[in-house]
Amino acid sequence: MKRHVVFLEVKGGNDKGADGFRPDTMPMVKSLEKMGWTAEVIFYTEAKKEEIFQTIVKTADAYISRINPGNLEDETSYFAMLRQLTKQGIIGMERPEVMMSYGAKDVLVKLRDTSLVPTDTFAYYTMSDFIANFPKQLVKGERVLKQNRGSTGEGIWRVELIDYREVDENGALFSAYVRCTEAKDNKVLEFRLGEFINFCEQYIEGENGMLVDMPFLPRIVEGEIRILMINDKPVNVVHKKPAEGDNAFSATLFSGAKYRYDTPEDWPVLISLFKEKLPMIVEILGNYDLPLIWTADFILDTDENGRDKYIIGEMNCSCVGFTSHLELSDDVAEAIIKLVTKNKNKELEGQL
Ligand SMILES: Nc1ncnc2c1ncn2[C@@H]1O[C@H](COP(=O)(O)OP(=O)(O)OP(=O)(O)O)[C@@H](O)[C@H]1O
Ligand SMILES: [Mg+2]
Structure with missing residues (x-):
């Protein structure tokens, strides 16, 4: 193992900090270094694609993609490179298949036979x-x-x-x-x-x-509840309450929703429900490793017995950040090392 990780970003875009990187990227690099690994950030461009590919294959065990697909010149070509990296034994966080499986909106339909999504979806x-x-x-x-x-x-x-x-x-x-x-x-x-x-x-x-x-789901007025996950661990919860008003239902930031940052301990029922369902979710979505950093959003509903029921509204895993909680960078680095080591060992076993 090379104990080296490459973070992929693109230049520009409104998700960057003063250093030109996403604000939570350098904290992860530093945490990895503290744990005896090395890491670097490479700015992806179509023109440099071949050179970047070679650098990653030669120097790294894993890539961590931190690019919002909307900021890419050519999404298909970038994903093709990521797939080639996997073929070369590079651990992908995330692989395009996983981004699509967890992040595309039709994930809801795939989960409709669980109690987490209404059957008429x-x-x-x-x-x-x-x-x-x-x-x-x-x-x-x-x-x-x-x-x-x-x-x-x-x-x-x-x-x-x-x-x-x-x-x-x-x-x-x-x-x-x-x-x-x-x-x-x-x-x-x-x-x-x-x-x-x-x-x-x-x-x-x-x-x-x-x-x-x-x-x-009319109970959206009580708020949307986002669980931030580092691999299989819930690490924080954001409660997003839509703006007041007749038809207002949006928990997105620019629509005027109010955000409150909670801990998983503040939401014991939801967290234990989600943890219990995780193995089933993994299986339904293709038996991939859970993403490195991802989110699941929930909205309350009421079941036939008048009890609270949590419904998944969406999941994200393509370029989820933790800028509001930079102290999580050690946990993320630990998860990176754990995932890379596990998969590299699997690969070695396969070669024996
Ligand atoms: N089934 C639903 N019932 C009520 N409100 C909903 C429902 N689904 C979504 N919403 C509301 O619409 C908002 C936007 O929906 P959603 O999060 O799926 O889309 P998005 O554009 O991908 O947002 P994001 O920027 O969070 O990724 C949610 O934050 C929530 O407030
Ligand atoms: Mg959303």
Whole structure:
């Protein structure tokens, strides 16, 4: 083992600190050094791709990708390099498969047979599926539609049918009015359902396009609860309370939600539920190692016996940070060393 780790970043973007890196990257480098390992940060560019690939293969045991895919010139080419690195025996944190498995919005559909996601949660990859199922669900109650590619609430819509007396000749509801609130800023717009469905085509077309359709959970007004995980360990909890107001439902920062930082000990029921479900989640999502740094967001619901029930709203693992809790860098470094050692040993056993 080389005991060396490469952090991949890109230059620029609003996620960087004064030193040009993500604010939580150098703390991880220093923690690794304290533990007898070495680490460096490489700024990825398409032009330098081949050189970077060679450097990592020659010098490192593992890469840690800290790039928001939205900041890349060519996402496909970057992911192809990461896959090649895995083929060369480099431990990937995370591998593209894991980013997609945990981070894509349709993770909710994969988890729908667990008690963590409502069974009437769907993913649409074609307009015809969307048109065939979404109106039917909407008649039963308010829905939330989520595009896959956005962040901070862009393309996340709360949709409520406000008038379904006008049914068109096919018996569909396309001329009925819907009230739509976008999580980006809780702005409310009214459309005819047919118009809104056409507007949503942008989310379905193109690479990784999809729309996830799940029931609207009214207890979002009590807050969304984010668990920050370092591999298999819950390390902190953020309680995000949406802004007050009629239709406001967004827990994203720029929509005016209020954030409170708690500890896992403040949320014993949720934490023990999540820990209990983790092995099942790992299995359903493809039996990969849990990501190095990742988050799971929960919203409260009420079960048929009137008891609290936690529902997963989304998970993230592509470039989750811990800037608000830099003291976690030692825990992260320990997890890196543990994961690299475990996987390198597995590789050695395979070669014997
Ligand atoms: N089923 C739901 N019921 C009620 N509110 C919801 C539901 N799903 C999402 N929301 C609200 O919409 C917000 C945005 O949704 P979500 O977190 O899935 O999207 P995002 O754009 O990826 O956000 P992020 O920037 O956190 O990754 C959530 O923070 C939550 O407040
Ligand atoms: Mg979110």
